[in-house]
Amino acid sequence: MNLRRLRSFVALAEELHFTRAAAKLFVAQQSLSKQIAELEAELGTVLLQRTSRKVELTPAGEVFLAAAREVLARFDQGVAETRRIGQGERPTLRVGFIVGAALELTTLIPGEFANRHPDARVELHEFGFADPSAGLAGVTTDVAFIRLPSSTYSLVVTPLFTEPCVAGVSTAHPMSSRERVRVADLLDEPIAIGRTDDSIWRDFWTLADYRGGQRVRNLVETHSQSEEVEVIAAGMACGITPAAARRYSPHPGVRFITIDDHPGSVVAVAHRSNQLNPLVASFVDAAKAVRDREPGILLTIQGAPKAG
Structure with a gap:
């Protein structure tokens, strides 16, 4: 199995049309068909149902599409990060967040991280309700402030506090x-x-x-x-x-x-289990350090809410 076959499959799965997918990849349609056939043979299962009128993903194809996208995204991320570091650019940490982020702890955590890594660059990316993972699911961020409960996929989650x-x-x-x-x-x-x-x-x-x-x-x-x-x-x-x-x-x-009787929502810092960026662990440590040294702020966040 190789990256070329994965990219061929993803392109076809997105287009669901051999001619359009081949044009997108700048290859002959016959070459694309061969790549898909070899991939299916290697996996031992059919990924796409083909008829004279349409192409459709099988249930196995749906599962493999998600895996292939994740592999390619992480590979491309690793290549880009390697090139940046090799060219002497500052190491970069992409931090995702949804509305509210970590509330009153939000500005303190990047500040603590900056003290530990003054040469690193932090990029902040806000995400809407459509992506509660704040970019982690799509591999567009390295670490993120998220709210639970949500689908955590293969994320490593470190709770910071529970809010009513x-x-x-x-x-x-x-x-x-x-x-x-x-x-x-x-x-x-x-x-x-x-x-x-x-x-x-x-x-x-x-x-x-x-x-x-x-x-x-x-x-x-x-x-x-x-x-x-x-x-x-x-x-x-x-x-x-x-x-x-x-x-x-x-x-x-x-x-x-x-x-009175609905559980609170947990705010956490999260990252993918096989995260490539070495700065992630330090950011999580910084978040925990800020949480542990700010009991007054946590009491404000977690305390019994007053009527608004």
């Missing part, structure tokens, strides 16, 4: 006058949720575990945290959100109410 959850409701909603609610009070409400394919993430923020296998009756999908707040303020839905929304996303039309 609150319900965001419009100030015009009947529940807005309450100091506290229970999950049962929210199950018949429309729920706003960031659009994502991560089912574990989605289930947690839509209270799926409390619904007895029933789906949310009215789900309002949003593309960003600011959009979600506006949807809630307009009375279109309620939202289940981290308690930090009170500090980071105040809105005159939204009130955040304590949920």
